[in-house]
Amino acid sequence: MTRRRPPVMSDVAKLAGVSHQTVSRVLNDHPNVRVETRARVMAAIDELGYRRNLVARALVTSRSNTLGVVSFDTTLYGPASTIYGIEQAARTAGYFVSIVSLKSLDASSVRDAIEYLAEQGVDGVVVVAPQRSAARALETLPVGMPAVAVEGTHRSEVSAVCIDQIEGARLATRHLLDLGHSTVWHVSGPSDWLEAEGRLEGWRSALEEAGRPVPEPLAGDWSPRAGYAAGKRLASMDEVTAVFAANDQMALGVLRAFTEEGVKVPDEISIVGFDDIPESEFFSPPLTTVRQDFDAVGRHCIEVLLRQIQAQGPISTERLIVPPGFVIRASTAPAP
Amino acid sequence: MTRRRPPVMSDVAKLAGVSHQTVSRVLNDHPNVRVETRARVMAAIDELGYRRNLVARALVTSRSNTLGVVSFDTTLYGPASTIYGIEQAARTAGYFVSIVSLKSLDASSVRDAIEYLAEQGVDGVVVVAPQRSAARALETLPVGMPAVAVEGTHRSEVSAVCIDQIEGARLATRHLLDLGHSTVWHVSGPSDWLEAEGRLEGWRSALEEAGRPVPEPLAGDWSPRAGYAAGKRLASMDEVTAVFAANDQMALGVLRAFTEEGVKVPDEISIVGFDDIPESEFFSPPLTTVRQDFDAVGRHCIEVLLRQIQAQGPISTERLIVPPGFVIRASTAPAP
DNA sequence: CACCCAAGTGTTAACGATAACAATCAGCCA
């Protein structure tokens, strides 16, 4: 049994008694097609179950209607949510999304990923590049490739959309200071992450502004385990009453460590996280945290990228900053 | 300033002093090219920075080297992890991955998503279709489209890869019974999810096998909030000593509810979850749970799909079942 | 020496769509 090949435009044309070009016009909503002709073509399309071949179309128009996304570990809540927002916005705009998840964000991996996508003919790329090394890779983009970075780059060559990390950290720190804590300890993210850097900077500046001592930050790696280790150390120090963890998972680890050591949260120690993952509301106690609107980030990315694609050339670099939110729950209380 | 268009095969050919077909042969590792010629071509490719146009290639070979993935809410840990595994495996095999995330899994959304991907010319699709409605949509696939379902379908027309939900639930339930609990309560997932169904069935069968009473399950929706509500109800009942929640997030809610009500976990009540999300290890107390190897699922999906694609036609339907793991932590203890 | 074979290479024709241009036709105006 031979497999029937799918119908092509000229099959439709033959059935409708027109030329393939007229079919093309119908499909692309050109004016100057008689309603009657259009109806006949549509009927033929229906009858044959014709679907146009977007690959052929992409070849001749040199536009694939596909956007590439390069991201680090898409199982993390932040990247996953951002990509979700990107995909929704892209689809609404009529674009497909091709994703490459990297295990490491060194410059050459990112470059390779972008090359890989460029080969496939994507019309533009979004790079969810929260590490400094990745941001550097963006400086050597294939020429003419529209690109947007998320949380990405200091340089002005590439547009970027990011959540205001510094402000988020300041909100968290000030909240704790306002509760009467004399200072705030910080469990930081990995130092090569731009987000970690921003949160560190916001925390530090809020403390300095208030004239408070700035304790040595404890280095973490975003994982609950690192938070747990940091928590154990903090629990062993007397003077600690307030902790700002650079993300919710580490805050969970800190919480766990304190609980194990018999330190009451929030009565003896207050904790604030960052991200507002869905679980945070149900930690024991529910976590006060900084909320990030990843959906908005995704939407903005697509907007900026599509503007670049439509402009068909380099336009002025945009930098969009999404403000953070703050959610007060039960892990913070006035200083003891 | 005119933008130079990227070099094409014939540019390379001209520079190397050969025909474009020879360039193609070099690129596709055909035999019958003199090493010297090959070297000359490679040099020309390097010099021009030539990258082959995969769109044109896809048109003539009618294979796009792209796989489509249709998934429900990719911000959930399970789908996100599965997709990550799929993407890694696909890329290793030389395939791109195009993703569509759905907000709802009714049959027509799934069908539309598959159509959309088919239009783009994907070589096959993976449907992460954990709902019964989505599974139904798979029965009306475009003819000749290779497809694999994750956790998908009862029918035999489409291959599927899934984790043995029933066995996972049995492990959880038996673990609690072995600890001396007289029976086990269950907070279930939404009834139209196949995974929820499997976990319910496994739990019920383990109880029946042991000759224990089967309490009415409490209906949840995977969210910590639902677990919390269920936990509150369970805490008000005297006879409850063991709870099996259908996922870790609900287990977290249950934990939270008990903690709030002053019920000690695991001393007074034992809890088991399902998934082993990264946070589970650091709940208070750390959660005993069923581990799912999402990576393996992703890998198997790609294997099955590529086999179908290479066979170039319907081959015998495969059904791959990945065994679950079990992680004992501190949320379970002998019956009081 | 004629012949054949295989290796290496070039030539031409697809793939299935869109773009550019040409052709037809009717209506309108001078």
Added chain:
DNA sequence: TGGCTGATTGTTATCGTTAACACTTGGGTG
């Protein structure tokens, strides 16, 4: 009536690659 205009349609070239086939060589064989 002749020619112009705009709407509608058809014809042909084109995108950049691979497939199919044809053409050279050089060397071995009868």
